Amino acid sequence: MYKLFSLRLKSPAPTALGLFHLTRNKLRSTILDWWYATSMIGYEFSVPEDCLKVVSTIFGAQGSLQSNDFQSLAFSVETATPTDTINTAQFIRDGDTIVSAGGTYELGFFTPEKSRNRYLGIWYGKISVQTAVWVANRETPLNDSSGVVRLTNEGLLVLLNRSGSIIWSSNTSAPARNPVAQLLDSGNLVVKEEGDNNMENSLWQSFDYPGNTLIPGSKLGRNRITGMDWHLTSWKSSDDPSIGNISITLIPGGYPEYAAVEDSNVKYRAGPWNGLGFSGLPRLKPNPIYTFEFVFNDKEIFYRETLVNNSTHWRAVATQNGDLQLLLWMEQTQSWFLYATVNTDNCERYNLCGPNGICSIDHSPRWVSEAQRFEDAGDKKIMVQQEYC
Incomplete structure (x- = not known):
């Protein structure tokens, strides 16, 4: 987890085209790309601490972005230690993860087996085989590694693609004041008010889905x-x-x-x-x-x-x-x-033997159907055991 340096714009974020016209090298492009991707919600973005020295140079030297466009160039520096929680000033990019307090579960982006798509999911953090137990964007996969997850001021987790469009979002059961998203050691991803550990008060939780x-x-x-x-x-x-x-x-x-x-x-x-x-x-x-x-x-x-x-x-x-x-x-x-x-118990397979059928688990996997139990053989009935109903 990078140390993050938060910046806030006074004015709305420029378009992606305008941003890339401003860039002249990979470092500038990366910073501006981070800014654009995360400015879609709240006009906030964060950059690695080792890039701080060049931020003011990059933005101050461009005609359309001057230092007075920012409320501050030094809001806060977050810690670099692994965390189980994100707030509205942080985000998770493809390649980053958050880890539950005991290390049992991990949340981030993954690709299932032979697929080429990327998904936001939760998997076990302490075993050698990556095994997903929950997937957010099941129906809307990413086709590249541009995904970004943010927590909005309203308490919504949103997943953005390369163009900044929301392709998946959580919902909320109540208005949020100071929301955080936390991955618990139970594997439950919870959006709640900071400091409130009563699960009944949670705004949203993955266990519900x-x-x-x-x-x-x-x-x-x-x-x-x-x-x-x-x-x-x-x-x-x-x-x-x-x-x-x-x-x-x-x-x-x-x-x-x-x-x-x-x-x-x-x-x-x-x-x-x-x-x-x-x-x-x-x-x-x-x-x-x-x-x-x-x-x-x-x-x-x-x-x-x-x-x-x-x-x-x-x-x-x-x-x-x-x-x-x-x-x-x-x-x-x-x-x-x-x-x-x-x-x-294959006899629990619904309607397996048809109306009035009899299923014999003692002869599994062979069952007897009422319509097939007997066949005429002169004056006597002979029970016929069928392999399938």
């Missing part, structure tokens, strides 16, 4: 007061984090349960909560890795996991084929271990 991954501490369910729906959506592919055709969502009403939905069709169900677990998830039981809870009250309905040991890396991922994979990071092999697949 999960992607394909459920991490410990985040919720899967619904806020019954606000209508906020916390559900998972698969990536289109391992190279493309845009929204796929699978969602893991809560089906409310009566006895709520979770289901995997593919193109509006239920693929499988978890079954209702029985007080200890979900009836259709036999592998969901007490274990040494995480504890789990299901909360059902007037305000919220949600499922949530909590790590037994915070040094463990654990995630649940909605895959493109409709499964929910539970993955555990193994330090010995430096790889993700498939701990379990939630959809292990």
